[in-house]
Amino acid sequence: MKSITATELALLIENKNDxxxxxxxxxxxxxxxxxxxQLIPLGEIAHQLHKISTDKPVIIYCRKGIRSQIAIQRLQDKFPFTNLINLVGGTEAWKREFRV
Structure with a gap:
């Protein structure tokens, strides 16, 4: 499973990456x-596939990084997604890193 840190994500945002x-x-x-x-709760993600891009990186996050891992596993088990990336540590890591 691909992953990204809070610092790496902040750089993507800052550089306006797509x-x-x-x-x-x-x-x-x-x-x-x-x-x-975009908010797509874990319990709804299988029904909201049309909202998930297939032609650019999709970074998925939650509070600690566990639900986002589950979401990625569920999506990759059923569909040919290769562009999904987990935010390690989720919003908790973001808050720690940027003292929010």
Missing amino acids: FQLVDVREPEEHDEFNIGG
Whole structure:
């Protein structure tokens, strides 16, 4: 499974690289704190495939990096996604790295 750190993601954002950012947490978690991107909760991701890009990197995140790993596994097990990247440590790592 491909992965990215909070620092690497921040550089992609800063450099305006073309990628999709997907938050697989629940709406209330997203509302409390997020690093941007589109909210597609883990329980809905299989029904929202049309929202996930196949032609650019897709960085998936959650609070600690576990649900995002599960989302990637589920998607790769059923569909030929090769562009999915897990944010290691999720929003918790982002908060630690950038003292948010």
